[in-house]
Amino acid sequence: xxxxxxxxxxxxxxxxxxxxxxxxxxxxxxxxxxxxxxxxxxxxxxxxxxxxxxxxxxxxxxxxxxxxxxxxxxxxxxxxxxxxxxxxxxxxxxxxxxxxxxxxxxxxxxxxxxxxxxxxxxxxxxxxxxxxxxxxxxxxxxxxxxxxxxxxxxxxxxxxxxxxxxxxxxxxxxxxxxxxxxxxxxxxxxxxxxxxxxxxxxxxxxxxxxxxxxxxxxxxxxxxxxxxxxxxxxxxxxxxxxxxxxxxxxxxxxxxxxxxxxxxxxxxxxxxxxxxxxxxxxxxxxxxxxxxxxxxxxxxxxxxxxxxxxxxxxxxxxxxxxxxxxxxxxxxxxxxxxxxxxxxxxxxxxxxxxxxxxx
Amino acid sequence: xxxxxxxxxxxxxxxxxxxxxxxxxxxxxxxxxxxxxxxxxxxxxxxxxxxxxxxxxxxxxxxxxxxxxxxxxxxxxxxxxxxxxxxxxxxxxxxxxxxxxxxxxxxxxxxxxxxxxxxxxxxxxxxxxxxxxxxxxxxxxxxxxxxxxxxxxxxxxxxxxxxxxxxxxxxxxxxxxxxxxxxxxxxxxxxxxxxxxxxxxxxxxxxxxxxxxxxxxxxxxxxxxxxxxxxxxxxxxxxxxxxxxxxxxxxxxxxxxxxxxxxxxxxxxxxxxxxxxxxxxxxxxxxxxxxxxxxxxxxxxxxxxxxxxxxxxxxxxxxxxxxxxxxxxxxxxxxxxxxxxxxxxxxxxxxxxxxxxxx
DNA sequence: TTGTAAGCGTTATCAG
DNA sequence: CTGATAACGCTTACAA
Numbered sequence: 145x146x147x148x149x150x151x152x153x154x155x156x157x158x159x160x161x162x163x164x165x166x167x168x169x170x171x172x173x174x175x176x177x178x179x180x181x182x183x184x185x186x187x188x189x190x191x192x193x194x195x196x197x198x199x200x201x202x203x204x205x206x207x208x209x210x211x212x213x214x215x216x217x218x219x220x221x222x223x224x225x226x227x228x229x230x231x232x233x234x235x236x237x238x239x240x241x242x243x244x245x246x247x248x249x250x251x252x253x254x255x256x257x258x259x260x261x262x263x264x265x266x267x268x269x270x271x272x273x274x275x276x277x278x279x280x281x282x283x284x285x286x287x288x289x290x291x292x293x294x295x296x297x298x299x300x301x302x303x304x305x306x307x308x309x310x311x312x313x314x315x316x317x318x319x320x321x322x323x324x325x326x327x328x329x330x331x332x333x334x335x336x337x338x339x340x341x342x343x344x345x346x347x348x349x350x351x352x353x354x355x356x357x358x359x360x361x362x363x364x365x366x367x368x369x370x371x372x373x374x375x376x377x378x379x380x381x382x383x384x385x386x387x388x389x390x391x392x393x394x395x396x397x398x399x400x401x402x403x404x405x406x407x408x409x410x411x412x413x414x415x416x417x418x419x420x421x422x423x424x425x426x427x428x429x430x431x432x433x434x435x436x437x438x439x440x441x442x443x444x445x446x447x448x449x450x451x452x453x454x455x456x457x458x459x460x461x462x463x464x465x466x467x468x469x470x471x472x473x474x475x476x477x478x479x480x481x482x483x484x485x486x487x488x489x490x491x492x493x494x495x496x497x498x499x500x501x502x503x
Numbered sequence: 504x505x506x507x508x509x510x511x512x513x514x515x516x517x518x519x520x521x522x523x524x525x526x527x528x529x530x531x532x533x534x535x536x537x538x539x540x541x542x543x544x545x546x547x548x549x550x551x552x553x554x555x556x557x558x559x560x561x562x563x564x565x566x567x568x569x570x571x572x573x574x575x576x577x578x579x580x581x582x583x584x585x586x587x588x589x590x591x592x593x594x595x596x597x598x599x600x601x602x603x604x605x606x607x608x609x610x611x612x613x614x615x616x617x618x619x620x621x622x623x624x625x626x627x628x629x630x631x632x633x634x635x636x637x638x639x640x641x642x643x644x645x646x647x648x649x650x651x652x653x654x655x656x657x658x659x660x661x662x663x664x665x666x667x668x669x670x671x672x673x674x675x676x677x678x679x680x681x682x683x684x685x686x687x688x689x690x691x692x693x694x695x696x697x698x699x700x701x702x703x704x705x706x707x708x709x710x711x712x713x714x715x716x717x718x719x720x721x722x723x724x725x726x727x728x729x730x731x732x733x734x735x736x737x738x739x740x741x742x743x744x745x746x747x748x749x750x751x752x753x754x755x756x757x758x759x760x761x762x763x764x765x766x767x768x769x770x771x772x773x774x775x776x777x778x779x780x781x782x783x784x785x786x787x788x789x790x791x792x793x794x795x796x797x798x799x800x801x802x803x804x805x806x807x808x809x810x811x812x813x814x815x816x817x818x819x820x821x822x823x824x825x826x827x828x829x830x831x832x833x834x835x836x837x838x839x840x841x842x843x844x845x846x847x848x849x850x851x852x853x854x855x856x857x858x859x860x861x862x
Numbered sequence: 863t864t865g866t867a868a869g870c871g872t873t874a875t876c877a878g
Numbered sequence: 879c880t881g882a883t884a885a886c887g888c889t890t891a892c893a894a
Binding site: 159202211212218228234239258271451452 | 564575814
């Protein structure tokens with residue numbers, strides 16, 4: 145109580161340490177520590193003395209850094225984000241996965257550290273990971289099949305979790321069945337009588353240009369989810385239907401790539417877009433051309449995000465991003481508990497909307 | 504080369520330490536350290552021996568935790584996010600700020616740790632911050648005027664940066680002139696001949712319900728940006744024009760609140776929305792009612808985000824989120840360098856689009 | 863150029 | 879219930 149001359153000399157921010165608190169309280173440093181970790185019994189009286197001393201000195205609790213070093217755990221989970229944040233977070237699906245993961249991490253008292261890997265520079269991410277204490281690394285947003293980070297992180301003994309990529313036995317996966325789900329979409333369109341169906345693929349690899357793709361391109365794709373969805377399309381419908389990839393995972397990118405499909409003659413009667421964002425682009429491109437969805441063109445997407453500005457409801461595959469994120473969090477918890485966690489599969493389901501109708 | 508029997512015994516993941524590497528290389532531990540910090544001269548020959556030893560033992564470099572403890576810096580910047588991630592990241596403007604900040608942090612080799620503060624539970628964020636080693640905390644996304652975190656973080660001697668909130672002298676601010684910018688929007692509409700202008704405000708506080716608000720409500724607002732924009736509106740146009748707040752910062756929320764304005768008689772001829780997302784909601788609500796924008800209703804927003812599905816261009820105030828984020832990063836750098844950083848102001852500019860026309 | 867030694871601030875183990 | 883003491887893994891004067 146009373147002034148402590150705090151504003152007079154004020155050495156430039158040397159925080160008091162537990163030892164000083166202990167001295168002030170007239171107890172040993174280990175006793176003081178016990179007060180904070182709250183494990184063993186400390187007599188209420190001494191505990192109170194320690195707290196008072198802490199108050200006096202302005203001690204805000206044990207230094208997380210020292211505590212982490214001691215425990216060998218930082219309480220931080222890295223989340224790999226491919227591309228700039230502004231780019232990756234444009235996709236509500238990606239955000240919903242992070243949201244779910246974040247919920248679980250919150251419960252675990254752990255933090256989420258973003259590990260962005262900018263377009264050209266893997267070394268940035270590598271440098272960050274080298275200097276940052278991570279308890280685990282999650283590839284939540286499905287990037288390339290391989291990543292230079294994997295070796296590095298594995299060497300540190302840090303467990304990794306992914307949603308299909310990078311493909312590596314050291315990365316525990318929570319996959320969806322991209323092929324089966326895409327198959328359901330295609331079957332739905334075929335049941336409606338569509339035959340001239342086109343595919344609008346996500347970029348098959350980093351920096352892929354918008355334009356037509358062949359089956360060979362698909363086979364060589366760097367992104368496994370884009371590849372599997374395209375392969376399922378080819379499996380069901382053969383190699384002769386039009387396929388294009390977009391230059392990015394965005395509405396604009398989708399619209400631009402969709403233009404290639406919609407301006408072709410004969411025009412497809414249905415488009416399978418590999419993501420809802422791309423499907424939104426298809427819808428916009430169609431509308432721009434005076435085509436009505438679904439009357440002139442049926443459109444299906446993938447992911448199951450909300451498109452609040454769209455009156456109507458996209459026919460799509462629900463992935464339940466938040467649920468997937470939560471499940472990732474659950475696997476993470478087990479991984480950190482030292483359990484051996486096998487790969488798992490997350491269910492998806494076809495959701496019928498208003499963007500498809502009979503041919 | 505050759506097998507090292509890695510898959511046979513494999514003690515459960517005890518990483519080698521620098522001391523073991525030094526022993527293996529036949530040098531002292533400090534010499535080995537020098538090889539990694541790369542400061543002083545180590546003879547190329549010894550350096551090579553150390554590296555070889557590291558390779559042999561599978562040493563992946565100094566433990567970041569120990570290194571951080573020694574340096575007293577964690578290389579982590581906390582970013583406060585109000586509400587669930589899935590909610591906060593819905594706003595492209597918020598994401599763009601984070602994107603810009605992330606760019607600078609990347610250059611600094613620092614990481615970005617998300618510190619979500621869920622709707623009801625400030626103690627979650629508090630617990631996270633208590634257990635996490637942060638070099639700084641940024642309130643990038645403009646939350647409430649006060650935050651319980653501030654005292655706690657200040658006690659740890661961690662510098663804080665904000666964009667208007669929380670209001671506290673210990674938080675260095677990068678502000679925009681909300682009042683002047685809103686004034687420009689209003690003036691623009693008045694020049695076009697509009698008189699019956701309505702305001703659609705962002706939530707004035709956490710969990711605010713959608714509905715009409717009075718000047719008194721505005722004065723008591725918890726979010727300073729929402730308050731200042733509303734006050735500027737009242738200053739210019741008097742207290743008698745309709746004002747509503749939305750229940751959340753989203754297109755849906757905007758549309759719902761906008762309904763209250765558009766169904767009133769007489770209907771306003773122009774709406775000032777406090778964010779572009781809300782403006783998008785107004786446009787949707789208008790369209791739903793068969794009103795044409797701008798012919799039947801002029802709409803202005805705030806922020807300057809892209810609405811890729813909207814043919815046309817919103818009249819709004821450009822905030823250049825990415826630039827703002829980068830500038831926050833720059834202030835952060837100076838703060839971490841120990842400089843005394845004064846509050847700054849970020850410029851905005853009126854951007855004319857296609858959503859306003861003469862009355 | 864290399865080695866010695868003293869911490870960084872905690873926590874855990876084990877006596878008392 | 880409390881107190882020495884030894885780590886945790888690394889960095890950096892300072893000495894050789």
